[in-house]
Amino acid sequence: MKKLIFSFFLVVIFIFSCGKKGPIELSNYDDSNVKDASSLTDISLSDDFYTHRQKYEPSSSDELWTGYSKNRNIKTIVELSPVEIDLSNQPFYLKMYIKRDTLTFFDLSMGRIIEDWELSEITIDERKEGEPWNWDTDVVDIKTITDANKYYDEDNDKYYIKIDITDYILSWDNEEIENNGIVIYPNNTSNDYDFISFYSKNADSFKPKIIYETLNTENETEINEVDIYSDFHIADTFSNNTYNNQLFLGDGYYPIFNVDFDLSNIDIKWEILEGYLIFKNLDSSRLENSFDINLSDYENGDVQFYIARVKSDNPEDFIMDNFYLCDAEIFEGYFALNITEFLKIRSQYDNKLNFGILPFRNLSKFRFLEIYDKPELKIIYRENPEG
């Protein structure tokens, strides 16, 4: 009897303990601890902004620039190695596809370099360390490149230039003349930000080629292509590593900003739902040309920049970490970067961030943009549930 009663109690307890568990689904329930998202809120960026510059290797670019940018003369150097070419198949042409063209006048020159140079040391001022160029005498057999050298490739919807370089190749074949490559440069130097860019040997496609025609066994004309040996562009270098209260982007320039969210009364625990860095005063046309982007691509998420935390803002020891790819957008009619994800790391750094903006394709180009005004930082946040 006792065992029966005991067993009965156990079963009752077991059954009752199997009561409903799991989530309680509620309708028409509000938790006052869960706050709504805020309205768009301005966050103060420090006035202590600056631009930092890092040097880079020019030879790894996938573009070749010629022209003027930030009052700098930019030249393209191409090395050709025509050893595989049968010299009986003249004429020989250099074919280079155009990537962007902002030239006011399509008026370039090309010449053969007669002095040797070192890739690791070459600048627009020096061919080797301590040995300056004399661009008037170090370049010979100068050819002019005009609209007459510009052709349209219907299949690829791209323009390219084609220049007869038969005399260069024949002269190099005569081993008495050293092959130091050729240089392409603009003739008109009156306008700043006046440049043309070509696809380089490092590009995925449309690489520069030496082309020539041959006849096949059926007596048909065939186009033959030979890769070039190397290419790169050179320009004036800048000695300064930092520019206080000036903002440049691209070409090794990183605009650096500082934000302290405490100063805007944004608690370190609050969630930032959206954050935008809004640039209200910049040249959108130059922006597109500089960074090879199209405004129409914003909505597709195809325009991206990097944002990174500046670990040390000492110009002598400039280190960045926490790199985030952020989408460029048009925000309230202005060019803006959506930096929402990046801003979330502020909680790891005491609610304060030094950060820099970098182009998607970093460094080794002359993509460059001057930012006239400090950008605005706007966020939408949510106060976190407490406790």
Place this chain on the structure above:
Amino acid sequence: MKKIILILFLVIISLNFINGETFLTQYTFGRLNNIGDIRSISMGLRGLSLYDSQNSSTINPATSTYSDDIIISLGEIISNYNINYDKFSEDFYKRNFTTPYFNIVFPSPLKNLSFSAYFNSEINSKLQLKFEQNGEKINELFQKNINKIQFATAYKVFDQLSLSIGGLYLFGNEENKYIINTEYTNSTEEDIWKYKYEGYGIKFGTLLNLDNFTFSGMFRPSFQVDINRSFDDITLESKPFDYPQNLSLGIAYSNNDNFLISGEYINENWSNLDYTSYQTFTMEDLYRYGLGIEYLLEIKKKKNYLKKKISIPIRTGFYYQKGYYNEGNEYGFSLGTSIKPFKSEKARFDLILTIGKKDMILDTNYEETFINFGISFNGRDKWYNTK
């Protein structure tokens, strides 16, 4: 073999339902209505004055001086309750909650000296809410676990008076997780608060036994509890708080045969709780009054022409609690008994059934009606004669 299966069954029940669900931990330190042992609770008491060989409650450690046997008691109470909460548009929700405990009474080989210990997991709550607020899907998961371990020693100063002192260790943790699926950014936000509790306190107990009457008192001064708190794994500033003091008084009358009646008064200063550094708890001083009786019912029966006598303890009690919760009221009627399913007189199971109701104002009106089922295993053994 049957014993092993039985104990295994009990353990499985305990493990399966170690967590309960309650809203009260969000606004208080949980439910404090099941403290002591099953026998005491079934009399509406905590067992302050139960000075006999059946007592396993060590809430007042001075009671341990009576026993010549080592007593262990392992028990669990399962609360099934209905919630009526003004924040819900729906009517009642059924939930359950469990409170396990483990008591040991350990007489020492030295005359009149005894030891006791208990582990009581007063709060084991796990509550998950799902709802929509302003078009956002919100999932809240609240977990809280607070345990107390007590070690105490008691000494019978002379035949009528026992004094005790004990150390108390409070430990536990809490995790509150808020998951917000927001269409605003088409993303999921997750905020997690984590708390770790740890504190040490002392406790004093006394018991005066005058033939049929027993008077008891227990005082636990307030003690400091340290909290290590983090938000999304970021450690935040910690501020300790004072766990409130407890003053408990009891009286019992026994005819030293088959009848026992006992009353208790308990006061805890929860209104002094300064917990605002973490969460806003509005609490009031606790006043608890309990009255219970135990009657040993003897049933005579004949079996196989032999007269047999079965003794079954019948226990009942009532308690009323005012305060603790904001504008809180709580009362409960309880009923209990013991059975001895094994042949040994030194092992028994205590059983309890309690029906009660509590109401308070959390952030709005909150009401619970509850039915508690509980069971404990009590074992006794004599290792040495201390008389």
